[in-house]
Amino acid sequence: MIRSKTIIGRFEKIRFSEASDAVVKAKVDTGAKTSSVHVGAIKEFEVDGKKMLEFNLLAKRNLKIQKSNFTKRLIKSSNGQMQERYVVELPIMFGGKKYKTEFSLSKRKEMNFEVLLGRQFLLKGFIVDVSQKYSVTEEEL
16 A cells, blocks of 8 residues: 655745744755754753753754753764764654654754754655745644
8 A cells, every 4th residue: 555645845844842933944855864953052961860951942042942862873964074963852743743753953053944854754754846845834833
C-alpha cells in the first residue's frame, strides 16, 4: 500500500508547540539529515543527579526551554565543518498536525532562516516541490 505524501515548498511556516506564539519561517533542506533551530544561552546543569539542558528557543524571543532528554552529536555545518551540537526532540505544528522532530541546537543568527527542516522530518510523509513556498497558512498551524 502506498502512503500518500504531502507536497510542501522550499520554505514553510511552522509553530513550536512548546512556545505557541512562536511561528517561524523554515527552510526545507533535503541536504540536511537533522533539522536545526537557532537558540541562545545553552546551559547544561544537574538537578538531583540528572543532567538537564536549558536554552532560549529562537534566541531573540527568549523562550526558555528545559529538556532532560538530549544528546550531543557531530553534525556537519553548512560550511562542511563538523560541529558537536546538542540534539533535542521538539514538537512542532505543521499543516494542522503535531510532529515530534529532532533538532540540533545551533547559532543561526547569520543565516536567513532560524529553522531548517531536514530529511528526518521529511520522512514523516512529505515531498518537496522547490517551485512552491509557504503551502500552509498560519491558520492551519
